[in-house]
Amino acid sequence: MIGVRGEAEVVVDGCGSRLDTWSACLVPTEAFHDYSGNARNHVLVIDLDPCLPAFTNPGHEDYDRMAPLFERPRALRFDSRLQSLVHLSAGEFALAPENTAMHRHLAAGILHCMSERLVRTPSRATQSHFSPDTIRRYVLENLHRKITVGDLAGVACLSVSRFHDIFRTMTGTTPHQYLLQIRLEQSVKLIIDTSLTIAEISHRAGFSSQAALTNALRKHRGTTPSALRSGN
Template structure:
């Protein structure tokens, strides 16, 4: 493990559990010291420093943010697991959980290439942590919103290039999975649908400028070709760009 602080971020959620020695995590406005009593939950793309001493040892579990249990509200584990990564947070572990973690860590050390064992142990550990953190209740997601005008302006200014859900989530200051859910709740459509309609709205505006060719309009509104613009316009607006012009 690194002895000095290392600044980084990940494209996955991460659970970091102290096993031995002294180490820690720190980000903007938060810091957690890790020993054999603490586990820390780090959401995807959370910039943070990791630091440790000469003998520190931690167990790290990487979680795919697109896994149904973390991204699909209909999944039976979603209400238990997804809230773990709403924000950086930590858990003080009881003796039973500490013993379980150390037992799993020892078994994993003996079988470093057994992927199936790693995945099963990781799943069990995360569920145990979730149960401890929630106590006797289900973790409920905090209602979240974002400034739709800021997002609309961002989309408008970047229509000429590819816009990803990750880009929009960053503007909304939410994780990708949380943004996708919140966006649907607020707008009634997916981010992809919203971007398509924004591109088409802008294309219709540009069609009023006779000097612009359909190819140029396609380029300015982020469609890969004139044909892509025509297909999207016909599918979503029921008319071709040429007929509309």
């Protein structure tokens, strides 16, 4: 399942994942999964049936390279090139809904690109299949809203407790502390580099109020928004 427009929630074998325009969720054939979206969502679903003769035909040996994609449930974040390919393909599907040959070729191209990225991405830890960079990108893309540890665990396709343990091992901090650090970093940058009101900055950085931002800056950075803006 690949996000094309909007956001949706996918749960695969009890592991939650968020679909947006920069992500996909890979679901093994035997895995139980639930999907939750609305009329504004657009999700591209590529179904593969391993029992189809085409997958054992010598002319389709290249499909063997994609088998590791579906060894277990996993979430994949896109780079800009892969996202462009997905959106181009979704547009072509809409323009030619009856052209099944074109659909198969474009879908296979998307899967091959996803497979190549998974092969090229080194594992930072044998017990995990995510990187701190992936988590940071997700946080920055969703900074304006409430982000839970469950959301981050969903990006990594791990249980909350497992994600918490692995994340702390990999980064030396807890997910809650990491979220706060990024919110503060972005708040400081906006206070210094823009003329936005402190209320607007607190909203963009995901703080519940201007007072919450001020208190967090005072407690963790020893400063206040007015002091930062005045250069003191």
